[in-house]
Amino acid sequence: MLSESMKPGHFLRRILAVFAVVSFTGLISASELTLYTQRHYEFDEKLHQLFSERTGISIVVVKAASDELMARLQSEADRTPADLFLTADGGGLDRAKKAGLLQPLPDPAIANAVPATLKDADHQWVALTMRARVLYYSPDRVKAGELSSYEALADPQWRGRLAVRSSSNAYNQSLMAALVEANGAEDAKAWAAAVRGNMVRPPQGGDRDQIRVVAAGLADVAIANTYYLGLLATSEDAQDREAAAKVKIHFPNQDGRGTHVNISGAGIVKASKKAGDAAKFLAFLLSNEVQEMIAENTFEYPVTTTAKRSELQKSWGDFKADAMPFSVLGERNAEAVRLFDESGWE
Amino acid sequence: MPFAQRPEPVAAPPVVADVIRGFAGTRPRVPRPDRWGLLVTVVAALLLLPVAAVVLRLGGESTAWASLVETLLGKYLLNTLVLVALVVAMAMPLGILPAWLVSTCEFPGRRILSWMLILPLALPTYVAAFVFYRVPEAAIPHLVKIRTTFGVDAFLAAELALRYGLLSLMLAAVLSPYVYLAARSAFTRQCRVQIESARLLGDGVTRAFLRVALPAARPALVAGGAFVAMEVANDYGAVHFFGVPTLSAGIFRTWFGSGDLVAALRLAALMIATVVGLLALERLLRGRARYSAAGADSRPLARRRLVGVKALLAFSVCLLPLTVGFLYPVARLGHWAWLHLAAEGFALPEGLRLGQSLGLAAGTTVAAAFLAALFAYAARLRGTMPRRVFLSIAGLGYAIPGAVVAVGVLSVTGAVDRLHLPLLPMLGGTVAALAFAYAVRFFAIPLKLSEAGLERIGRPVEEASRVLGASPWRTFLAIDLPLLKGPLVAAAILLFVDLLKELPLTLILRPAGFETLATTAFSLASEARLQACAVPSLLVVAAGVLPLILLDRRLGTGSHHG
Numbered sequence: 001m002l003s004e005s006m007k008p009g010h011f012l013r014r015i016l017a018v019f020a021v022v023s024f025t026g027l028i029s030a031s032e033l034t035l036y037t038q039r040h041y042e043f044d045e046k047l048h049q050l051f052s053e054r055t056g057i058s059i060v061v062v063k064a065a066s067d068e069l070m071a072r073l074q075s076e077a078d079r080t081p082a083d084l085f086l087t088a089d090g091g092g093l094d095r096a097k098k099a100g101l102l103q104p105l106p107d108p109a110i111a112n113a114v115p116a117t118l119k120d121a122d123h124q125w126v127a128l129t130m131r132a133r134v135l136y137y138s139p140d141r142v143k144a145g146e147l148s149s150y151e152a153l154a155d156p157q158w159r160g161r162l163a164v165r166s167s168s169n170a171y172n173q174s175l176m177a178a179l180v181e182a183n184g185a186e187d188a189k190a191w192a193a194a195v196r197g198n199m200v201r202p203p204q205g206g207d208r209d210q211i212r213v214v215a216a217g218l219a220d221v222a223i224a225n226t227y228y229l230g231l232l233a234t235s236e237d238a239q240d241r242e243a244a245a246k247v248k249i250h251f252p253n254q255d256g257r258g259t260h261v262n263i264s265g266a267g268i269v270k271a272s273k274k275a276g277d278a279a280k281f282l283a284f285l286l287s288n289e290v291q292e293m294i295a296e297n298t299f300e301y302p303v304t305t306t307a308k309r310s311e312l313q314k315s316w317g318d319f320k321a322d323a324m325p326f327s328v329l330g331e332r333n334a335e336a337v338r339l340f341d342e343s344g345w346e
Numbered sequence: 347m348p349f350a351q352r353p354e355p356v357a358a359p360p361v362v363a364d365v366i367r368g369f370a371g372t373r374p375r376v377p378r379p380d381r382w383g384l385l386v387t388v389v390a391a392l393l394l395l396p397v398a399a400v401v402l403r404l405g406g407e408s409t410a411w412a413s414l415v416e417t418l419l420g421k422y423l424l425n426t427l428v429l430v431a432l433v434v435a436m437a438m439p440l441g442i443l444p445a446w447l448v449s450t451c452e453f454p455g456r457r458i459l460s461w462m463l464i465l466p467l468a469l470p471t472y473v474a475a476f477v478f479y480r481v482p483e484a485a486i487p488h489l490v491k492i493r494t495t496f497g498v499d500a501f502l503a504a505e506l507a508l509r510y511g512l513l514s515l516m517l518a519a520v521l522s523p524y525v526y527l528a529a530r531s532a533f534t535r536q537c538r539v540q541i542e543s544a545r546l547l548g549d550g551v552t553r554a555f556l557r558v559a560l561p562a563a564r565p566a567l568v569a570g571g572a573f574v575a576m577e578v579a580n581d582y583g584a585v586h587f588f589g590v591p592t593l594s595a596g597i598f599r600t601w602f603g604s605g606d607l608v609a610a611l612r613l614a615a616l617m618i619a620t621v622v623g624l625l626a627l628e629r630l631l632r633g634r635a636r637y638s639a640a641g642a643d644s645r646p647l648a649r650r651r652l653v654g655v656k657a658l659l660a661f662s663v664c665l666l667p668l669t670v671g672f673l674y675p676v677a678r679l680g681h682w683a684w685l686h687l688a689a690e691g692f693a694l695p696e697g698l699r700l701g702q703s704l705g706l707a708a709g710t711t712v713a714a715a716f717l718a719a720l721f722a723y724a725a726r727l728r729g730t731m732p733r734r735v736f737l738s739i740a741g742l743g744y745a746i747p748g749a750v751v752a753v754g755v756l757s758v759t760g761a762v763d764r765l766h767l768p769l770l771p772m773l774g775g776t777v778a779a780l781a782f783a784y785a786v787r788f789f790a791i792p793l794k795l796s797e798a799g800l801e802r803i804g805r806p807v808e809e810a811s812r813v814l815g816a817s818p819w820r821t822f823l824a825i826d827l828p829l830l831k832g833p834l835v836a837a838a839i840l841l842f843v844d845l846l847k848e849l850p851l852t853l854i855l856r857p858a859g860f861e862t863l864a865t866t867a868f869s870l871a872s873e874a875r876l877q878a879c880a881v882p883s884l885l886v887v888a889a890g891v892l893p894l895i896l897l898d899r900r901l902g903t904g905s906h907h908g
Binding site: 040041042062063064065067068071072075076079080081159160166168200201202203204205206208209212213216217218236237338341342344346 | 410413414416417418421479483486487489490493498501502505506509587588589590591598599601602685686689756760763772774775853854856857869872873874875876877
């Protein structure tokens with residue numbers, strides 16, 4: 001009565017076989033380090049490959065926003081697969097440390113060439129790269145003398161002329177934290193409300209998009225990190241390269257506390273059982289060779305005193321950096337987010 | 347949705363069925379543990395757990411909620427409502443007019459258009475957004491002119507209108523197949539008789555359309571529109587790229603920005619309430635009016651032939667949603683992908699894990715489809731009242747945003763992991779947890795189709811099998827499952843496409859180092875590497891197009907039967 005293919009066993013076996021095959025695809029692992037990272041640069045993949053070639057240790061990456069990764073580390077607790085936590089924001093590292101998610105470096109000497117301001121006093125994290133949050137402007141529509149500080153962007157003369165990304169972004173939150181520390185909460189909130197009011201459009205896109213908007217003539221000034229100028233100038237997209245040629249960098253607050261800088265850095269996850277391999281990876285990233293490769297490729301500033309900046313970075317000029325400790329940025333983060341909310345900067 | 351079936355099972359005449367039923371009733375029953383009831387209860391409970399976890403947490407302590415209500419909540423709500431209203435308003439004509447034209451008129455290109463119009467379904471809204479969000483850059487010189495001529499305020503208003511307009515049009519075109527499919531099936535099947543009567547009575551085309559076809563198709567059109575509204579409210583990727591802060595964007599921001607999960611979940615509840623509220627409003631407006639389909643007559647509608655300008659016009663109307671919602675974005679992605687591949691020596695972008703993505707989607711699809719058929723069958727074995735309850739519980743996840751389901755699953759796996767049960771490996775951050783979340787979110791698709799399929803098979807065949815001594819399990823495997831093959835394949839196709847496209851849930855739950863095509867595309871686009879992102883994006887679209895073609899054949903209302 002039943003045809004061959006309709007026999008129950010046959011049909012079921014086929015289903016189970018398909019399921020078994022697909023379930024086990026791609027689940028095989030070898031000696032490896034798992035990175036929870038906020039860093040999102042194409043060049044990082046090349047660095048991971050180089051490290052694997054030299055040490056035989058492969059790198060598995062989970063990319064997400066730093067808050068997302070922290071939430072995940074907390075919920076996974078001692079069963080997390082993560083060995084290293086990398087952020088593109090110093091405040092995030094400090095919060096991870098305070099949340100008890102990190103362990104001290106097994107050998108602090110690997111960070112000897114990093115200045116004390118760029119690493120944790122308890123050796124729980126170390127900076128890997130540095131960047132400044134600067135003003136990009138169109139030299140056609142803005143005279144260099146018109147720009148001075150972050151604070152001055154609240155002036156009504158900038159109405160409909162600014163482009164800045166969302167306040168959900170860690171770079172903006174750390175900048176806000178620095179402003180709260182420097183000027184007080186009320187002042188910082190008023191500043192955020194005024195800057196939001198001066199924006200050419202509601203915040204959208206990343207730093208690159210803000211720079212593009214200035215280059216395209218929609219906005220006159222953007223707030224963005226330094227290295228994006230290098231990334232745009234060397235992009236595969238011709239439009240990006242044209243955009244990079246149309247904007248200039250201004251380092252704000254040179255007459256006062258200095259330009260807000262931030263770091264990308266890393267710490268070893270407390271629950272990791274591969275602290276030795278993880279430290280090897282950090283030492284690799286802090287070597288002069290790799291620091292200078294980063295300066296040439298992601299255009300972030302080196303953090304060691306021995307590594308040299310790239311020619312392109314030198315062309316942007318020297319600047320005075322704000323010496324505010326990154327622990328302050330971490331402590332003030334929640335307040336900064338709340339003030340952003342209250343200011344209406346979404 | 348009517349599905350073309352394999353040959354209908356021969357329905358036993360009522361008398362025979364009655365005899366069999368009576369015969370079955372005389373068999374002595376051996377009491378034994380009700381395994382089928384247990385199965386239904388366990389599956390329903392598993393699917394309900396994450397949802398319950400979310401509901402329970404709504405009442406928790408929230409630090410950010412009070413200030414959220416004062417500050418951004420109004421903005422989130424307004425943006426959501428405006429965007430939903432705009433998109434639905436645009437998607438309706440973009441879906442209805444082509445559906446009307448392809449089902450009542452004959453013009454060159456009609457056959458191919460009639461199935462191509464469903465293709466935008468294969469394009470996830472976030473992929474469309476990668477393509478469209480930089481389009482306004484082309485308008486910048488004009489905006490600058492507006493600014494120098496009319497001042498800053500006019501310029502700000504123009505910029506806002508341009509961005510909202512483009513986002514709405516894009517979403518409406520991409521989502522229009524929901525309306526199109528509903529309208530096409532209503533026009534060709536249900537309303538055929540009314541439309542033909544209206545014509546016989548001398549009504550013009552426009553009048554027949556406005557006075558007869560539209561009102562009669564209203565329930566179907568509302569269902570299509572509701573899908574559009576839910577998709578818009580649920581969208582995370584597209585609003586992210588266009589900088590429109592909707593509730594869905596607010597959920598991510600509140601959760602990750604201020605770490606306040608409770609406040610984020612309350613936003614999600616509001617979002618669901620918004621969609622439900624819109625549906626209730628429509629019901630209210632419809633009032634007591636009832637529209638019934640006069641006779642399920644499957645003869646095709648006689649189509650009137652269009653020539654000359656009219657044919658060209660009809661063709662263009664159909665081409666609009668197809669171009670905006672599919673042809674242009676795919677052509678653009680194709681160009682980018684070509685540029686990227688040519689520059690990289692035709693190597694796939696790093697981090698692209700095709701096997702993982704397809705394997706997970708296929709595995710989950712097969713498992714969920716099988717389980718759904720079993721569940722629907724088991725639910726049917728158990729009387730009528732609790733069956734309704736179980737079926738709606740199991741289908742609940744479909745109404746809940748992906749991000750919220752993810753939070754619920756995280757709560758459940760977290761709680762289980764903290765118990766440190768012996769032998770049980772950690773669940774959080776595993777492929778299993780992700781597949782479970784997919785099942786919670788999308789179980790409604792195979793379930794609804796299996797249910798409808800079982801309805802069609804009817805009981806006689808099954809009862810005959812039972813009377814002949816087969817166990818329920820054997821009856822299921824030998825009779826119902828093979829007969830359900832049609833609806834199950836259709837369900838599997840829909841499910842597979844949905845799983846490949848899924849973004850927010852996957853972003854939150856994917857295990858370490860695990861990437862789907864969707865997450866790879868999204869992260870590349872977030873890094874503004876549009877040329878590289880075009881490769882995984884196109885793969886998502888391609889993986890969606892092929893099943894859609896198969897599905898259209900199964901739906902059978904397209905070119906093949908029309």
